[in-house]
Amino acid sequence: MYRSPPGARGFLIAIGLLGGALLVSALVGLLTFWGLQAAFPRPIDESYPGYLILIFATLVLIPILYWLGRRVPYLTDWYYLLPAITFLLAFTLFPIILTVYYGFTNYTGIRNGKPDRSTETEVVRVEDRQLFVDGNARELLRCDQPDCAGQALEITTRTQRARVTAEQASEGRITLTTPPPFTPTLVYKINDFKYVGFQNFVQIFSQASTVLFPVFIWNLIFAAGAVFVGAIPGLILGLMLNNKNLAFRGFYRTALIISWAIPVVISVQIFTAMLNVQFGPINRLLGLLGSYPIPWLTDPEWFKMSALLISLWLGFPYWMTATLGALSTISDDVYEAAKIDGANGFQTLTGITLPLLRQPFIPLLLGSFAFNFNNFGLIYLMGVQPGVEGRPSTAQAADILITWAYKTAFQADGGQAYGLGGAISILIFFLTVAISLINFRFTGALKEVR
């Protein structure tokens, strides 16, 4: 059998070889793609699809890997990881890195680095570095600078496109910094974004007392509360259903899972309808009991209560099942012994059952906390939230960090500020890592791997 070089050296060699193979094949794929474009040009509206790069790269990668496997046999161990690693790199790690980068830029829905189609201007004539247009170039292109100095532009023909920089523009003429690589027919302004350093973070922390801190504190309360309201009823139900003398035990157990089995996208929307102040059945029921209509979804504080109520409904089946699963691992002998020693039901519960449940419950509790900390679906699907004075529309009463980030980045009223959203995402990432580290510390998950 083959043997890998030990320690960091073996690791680095393997990573280097694999990374090299991936890089080479990606490059070859890209070059083939460009070659294809150059050799057989197609109109830019229906140009070659980009996934051809992936296909070319895969076609190159397979022989390289085969050859490498022959030469360096221990590398074949890594081949088992390759599919997962490739997908992680492409569709998880790459977007993460890009998002982190955006966190340091002023990227928005408008400043997105794409040509602005509304500034399409026809090029009449080209002379060396100068493009001649019909009309005032500054007005047609709507440059950021008055004389368009340094403005990024896109020039196109029917089959080609390129990115150029303007030196200056005047009536009927645009001067570029370098001669265009081909004779363009159209020119557009590119809405470029730029690196702004820590400006997004400064913005977040400068309004920390009105947005970041309240949202973060509510985020913690919500995550802890959601775990609490799910776990306690689930635990009680599990303990009750663990009684082997109870009739219909299996029926209750199966029937009560319902809220776990309904897709969240459906159940949360049903709940928001049911919690309607005037027409919702829940207020109607409470009205029969003597209550006035409760502003579940129109009052900021009650909105938070609604979020917890929905968490209760969604969460208890999971905890019931978890309790039953954990209880089934406790052997009957323990209970027999307790009975012989004359322990009553309550003593058995507090002396045996609950302490034995502690061990399996800690990782579940922490995992559930981490899940609810970023429980986007619930908060987002609850819909429009009541406003809180002094807070932006992206961070209302029950918004948690992740919905705040999402609304900042994707909603029109947040200005589609991807850069700012990226900065918030970085903060969430660090908080999640901190929570998970505590989680690992308690559960010892990392020690076990070693």
Add this chain to the structure above:
Amino acid sequence: MMTIPRYLGWAVFGLMVAWVLFVYFPSLLSRIQPNTPPGFVRIENGWVYALSGLLVVIGLILLYSWLVTLISNRRAGRKRSFLPLFGQGLTHLFMFMVLVFAYYPVLQILAASFDPRNTLYRILPPASDNLLVRARVIPDFSQLSWENYAKLFDGFVLYPYQAVLLGIAALSLVVVLILGAYRRIIGDDQSNSPWAQVQGRSLTVFAIVSFVLVIFLSPSQFTGQGTEAKFVLWVRNTLFVSGITGILAVLLTATAGYAFARFSFPGRYSMLLVFIFIQMFPGFLGLVATYILISNLGLLNTFTGLVLAYSGGIISFGTWVYKGFLESISKSLEEAALIDGASKWQAFTLILIPLSAPMFVFIFLLQFVGTYSEFIVANLFLTGVDSWTVGMGLRNFTTGQFSTRWGLFAAAAVLGSLPILLTFYGFQRYFVSGYTAGSVKE
């Protein structure tokens, strides 16, 4: 390390509870406006009646258990306490109340789906003698109709061969369900009994036929007016995307989990850490970047692009779970095979894969169910009614013209949650065992 005294923790906890009880809750209550909107039925001190009713029921249970124990004690000539029976009665009462709580939304949505009027936002109370119906606590079942469902299927053309396939699929599903119930009754829980084999084969037939149906359903079969008439197409799109994503998840995680569980190459530990920490980044906040990537690949508004965007999500978790599962399987079988000259790949495909079926089912289902109810990413990547998913369609019913489409939302929600409900109840065992096998270990 300094240890915090135990009582301090309890004191802080007590203070928090006291604050919630004596400061927060009163402030919450003070936010309720004391007025009743039109059509709102309010009964002063209604809770007193409800509580008395509950006490009467508890009294009846007490009386019943006392009498039954008395009679059986007389007959058998022994002395037993009636308390256990009473306790059971109370438990059943409690369970009944929990069932009502759990199924109340289901009842409401079912009722709304069969009601052609918009019961949710009508001010006039339904004419009924029952106070609960008049207050609209219990939905008004007086006017049932299939109208909402009919709208979802409006103009849907089913080709004859598809009808036949649908029949086969339904038949095999019924066989699976009946056999499942029958096996539970006779207590047959062996996986190689003849009935289990028939059940397994029917499930395979169902899976294959459904797959063919999903693949060959085309948008041209939907001729109805209005977006809601494409509902079946949305279900088909969702099943397609979720199914492919689930299969991809299994393919990607299986070999990685095997390598982590069985090989001891240098860098294994660091790679495992990388897998964990990548998972901690809130995935869909990379959406802009993913969107740019997919758009550069020319895969926007295609299911391939959507599947690729979803594919990163479960890799870390699935790998960890599968690794945990493999570590709980003894190595002796593979080692014997390796000594006999099998390669690692052979040991994996011939020995471990057949043993891992439950775990693969778990990973598949987890990704399938997760993708099925996802709509944010889908909303960004797919445009045009023809390629919507169920989640997007449902969201479309509720946002904007909510009041006019509530009935349609209800019908679509009922039908749309059926696949997941069936999957969940059918494979309940795998969900429970999957979570325990992978994550909870002694």
